[in-house]
Amino acid sequence: MPDFSPTELAVPGFVALVLIEMIWARRRNPRAYEPKDTLTSLAFGLGSTVSGLLFGGAFLALFLWAWQFRLFDVPWSWWAFALCFVLDDLAYYWVHRFGHRVRWFWASHVNHHSSQHYNLSTALRQTWTGFLTLGFAFKLPLVLIGFHPGMIAICAGFNLIYQFWIHTEAIGRMPRWFEAVMNTPSHHRVHHATNPRYLDRNYAGVFIVWDRMFGTFEAEVDNEKIRYGIVKQLGSFNLLWAVFHEWIGIVQDMWRAPWGSKLGYLLREPGWTHDGSRETSDMIRQRWQERQGEQTKSVSTENPIAGEAEPA
Known part of the structure; x- marks a missing residue:
């Protein structure tokens, strides 16, 4: 060695x-x-x-x-x-x-x-x-x-x-x-x-x-300010809480969950819940994309010219 x-x-x-x-x-x-x-x-x-x-x-x-x-x-x-x-x-x-x-x-x-x-x-x-x-x-x-x-x-x-x-x-x-x-x-x-x-x-x-x-690449966008951290921020500088909070959360969720859902809190993606009470990153992104689509559609409806494609 x-x-x-x-x-x-x-x-x-x-x-x-x-x-x-x-x-x-x-x-x-x-x-x-x-x-x-x-x-x-x-x-x-x-x-x-x-x-x-x-x-x-x-x-x-x-x-x-x-x-x-x-x-x-x-x-x-x-x-x-x-x-x-x-x-x-x-x-x-x-x-x-x-x-x-x-x-x-x-x-x-x-x-x-x-x-x-x-x-x-x-x-x-x-x-x-x-x-x-x-x-x-x-x-x-x-x-x-x-x-x-x-x-x-x-x-x-x-x-x-x-x-x-x-x-x-x-x-x-x-x-x-x-x-x-x-x-x-x-x-x-x-x-x-x-x-x-x-x-x-x-x-x-x-x-x-x-x-x-x-298929997991995303480029940085200059006109959008980045917010750092995690979706649910710690709100604390307590070192031990920062280290172990998610392990504690897993134990709490598995303890409270129905028997058929317990492993989901261990093996599914972060934010998954058996009752849909929290959101995963995919759900957050999908909701954001839908909102972006609605805004684009709204702009296109208010200004039809903006929604028309330019001639080739």
């Missing part, structure tokens, strides 16, 4: 970039940082590090055990690292997508979305309870193909490092070719938004091409 952790080496860079962004925010966007919110994000990062130390070894041991059943012996070469990085990012896309579409996974991932601010410190809001979701299983196919668990861990570390810099409002758009292939601050702002048009979009880690391929 290589004794190399890219994320640990990147920590000083993370700190330096947060300080630089704070200086920028004081002059250009004073609302970007809120002291209590930033402290909560830092506490999230510390707790996540501790959680990783406690449970990471067990997952690595499991991967090493599974590696004995590999189909091939993938060498430690540059092309293998490149291929592993791409495939690891594809696996990340799917575990991230499940993190938004299955409440069991969302209970862990919601931590990352709990801030109503969007800055580099938000990137530190990593889960403490990821081990409960068993999301590591999405990367087991890479182990069984023959990629060494150490190689996968290194690639995952660089993936996490890449995602740090896209948590900012200080950068508008990157060059068009870059926006077409890579995940960027613009694309990831969409992912963190609660606006109906943006809900559950842009799951990519590094390569935005996965969202374009699988």
Whole structure:
């Protein structure tokens, strides 16, 4: 096993970039940082590090055990690292997508979305309870193909490092070719938004091409102000509530639900209820689209010329 952790080496860079962004925010966007919110994000990062130390070894041991059943012996070469990085990012896309579409996974991932601010410190809001979701299983196919668990861990570390810099409002758009292939601050702002048009979009880690391929891409619209956070905001800076509130909600919902609906509160999408008393992201987006259609129809009726197509 290589004794190399890219994320640990990147920590000083993370700190330096947060300080630089704070200086920028004081002059250009004073609302970007809120002291209590930033402290909560830092506490999230510390707790996540501790959680990783406690449970990471067990997952690595499991991967090493599974590696004995590999189909091939993938060498430690540059092309293998490149291929592993791409495939690891594809696996990340799917575990991230499940993190938004299955409440069991969302209970862990919601931590990352709990801030109503969007800055580099938000990137530190990593889960403490990821081990409960068993999301590591999405990367087991890479182990069984023959990629060494150490190689996968290194690639995952660089993936996490890449995602740090896209948590900012200080950068508008990157060059068009870059926006077409890579995940960027613009694309990831969409992912963190609660606006109906943006809900559950842009799951990519590094390569935005996965969202374009699988129909989950949404471009940022310049004339619509982004609202960050979660649909039902926490309304609190209490760290433990921020970490565990969704797990508590799952237990409460399952306790109260009829027997035939209990698993739905665990395995269905966030917001699902057996009686329709809450809304899922799909329901929110559909209602918004219907309202947009009604507004367009109203404008077309009031001004028939505006609704006519121009001649070819």
